[in-house]
Amino acid sequence: MITKKQIQGLPAYAPGKPIEDVKREFNLTNVVKMASNENPYGASPKVAEAITAAATETAVYPDGYGTQLRHALAEKHSVSEKQIILGNGSDEVIQFLCRSYLTAETNTIMATPSFSQYKLNATIEGTTTIEVPVRADGSHDLDAMLHQVNEQTRIIWVCNPNNPNGVAIDKETFFSFLKAVPDHCLVVSDEAYFEYVEDDAYPDTISLLDQFPQLVILRTFSKAYGLAGLRIGYGITSETIAQAVDPVRPPFNNNVIGHAAALAALKDEAFIQSCRQKNREEREKIRAFFEERGMFVYPSETNFLLIETGIPGNKLFQAFLEKGFILRSGEALGYPTGIRISIGSAVENKAFLEVAPSVFDSLSNEMR
Ligand SMILES: *Cc1c(COP(=O)(O)O)cnc(C)c1O
Numbered sequence: 001m002i003t004k005k006q007i008q009g010l011p012a013y014a015p016g017k018p019i020e021d022v023k024r025e026f027n028l029t030n031v032v033k034m035a036s037n038e039n040p041y042g043a044s045p046k047v048a049e050a051i052t053a054a055a056t057e058t059a060v061y062p063d064g065y066g067t068q069l070r071h072a073l074a075e076k077h078s079v080s081e082k083q084i085i086l087g088n089g090s091d092e093v094i095q096f097l098c099r100s101y102l103t104a105e106t107n108t109i110m111a112t113p114s115f116s117q118y119k120l121n122a123t124i125e126g127t128t129t130i131e132v133p134v135r136a137d138g139s140h141d142l143d144a145m146l147h148q149v150n151e152q153t154r155i156i157w158v159c160n161p162n163n164p165n166g167v168a169i170d171k172e173t174f175f176s177f178l179k180a181v182p183d184h185c186l187v188v189s190d191e192a193y194f195e196y197v198e199d200d201a202y203p204d205t206i207s208l209l210d211q212f213p214q215l216v217i218l219r220t221f222s223k224a225y226g227l228a229g230l231r232i233g234y235g236i237t238s239e240t241i242a243q244a245v246d247p248v249r250p251p252f253n254n255n256v257i258g259h260a261a262a263l264a265a266l267k268d269e270a271f272i273q274s275c276r277q278k279n280r281e282e283r284e285k286i287r288a289f290f291e292e293r294g295m296f297v298y299p300s301e302t303n304f305l306l307i308e309t310g311i312p313g314n315k316l317f318q319a320f321l322e323k324g325f326i327l328r329s330g331e332a333l334g335y336p337t338g339i340r341i342s343i344g345s346a347v348e349n350k351a352f353l354e355v356a357p358s359v360f361d362s363l364s365n366e367m368r
Helices: 019-026 045-054 067-077 090-101 117-124 142-147 171-180 239-248 256-266 269-292 313-322 346-367
Strands: 084-087 107-112 128-133 153-159 186-190 215-220 233-236 304-308 338-342
Touching (some): 019 313, 067 084, 067 233, 090 186, 142 171, 269 304, 269 346
Antiparallel strands (some): 215 233, 304 338
């Protein structure tokens, strides 16, 4: 058996540790997962109703075109349904784009640290990924990224706000960048945390689609909508690009339950609004704790915070794990002494802030 060379030795995605494993390992009854940026408030109650109603429809294949969801999304965003790419999570849309545009002869450009799936999928296509370090404030260095563009560049990834640091790019910066990108190169604006963003300076990328047909916007139901377990994400782009990638999409890449849930979730804007508000209040409590301890917390427009603690990320991860909190070590995310914390519910964050001082005190003593 000879696997293709680009996947030999390629590490598989390392997910956040499952709650049940941690309970067993450390003999804990209560474990809080603050690692994968999921919505701690779950999903709109309308979602469970819709899933129950769809529960008897499992014997037939889903609508491969996703007609209803497409219509709902097209209406919500005032675009044509032909501009939508439905994916099994936006991860799958990233995969479609890589399969459709990248080859061994091309290259792709991303920021680092940023979301790992861009490079992974590019690597599988045999493509060179050019990684451009973020600036000291955590923002994409779009000028430096632009500088790397050549004839062979096919996709530039802009993760906005950026995972893992939560930092967003403002509209002026993004707009002048877009104007400077040559036509042969796609610009992907990954907006997985769009629903959490509150900064007025954040770009309204959908309004730019008419002017920039090479722009692809990624959104997902996995974060604020609370449907990570059902795998629905989508791209919004020009009809040309949506049509171009359609042949690589598996015929039934979303399922009946996911379609029903996403449709119901879209109808409950009040739920999203309330999650956004609670997230902000809770995030600022966590931020305050770390800033009071003199640690640098990246400005975040998302439901997670990246903190520079000065302590090796894996060490901190382990210490909190033993207390029943699953965080994300910065070590695998490009921040060796950082820790990424997904904002929990008020109860979860309170519990976290109760144990956090002693964890930090003992680790700082140990390091002295
Ligand atoms: C979570 C996340 C995604 C993937 O979400 P899906 O669950 O696949 O829709 C994409 N991009 C970023 C930056 C993310 O953080």
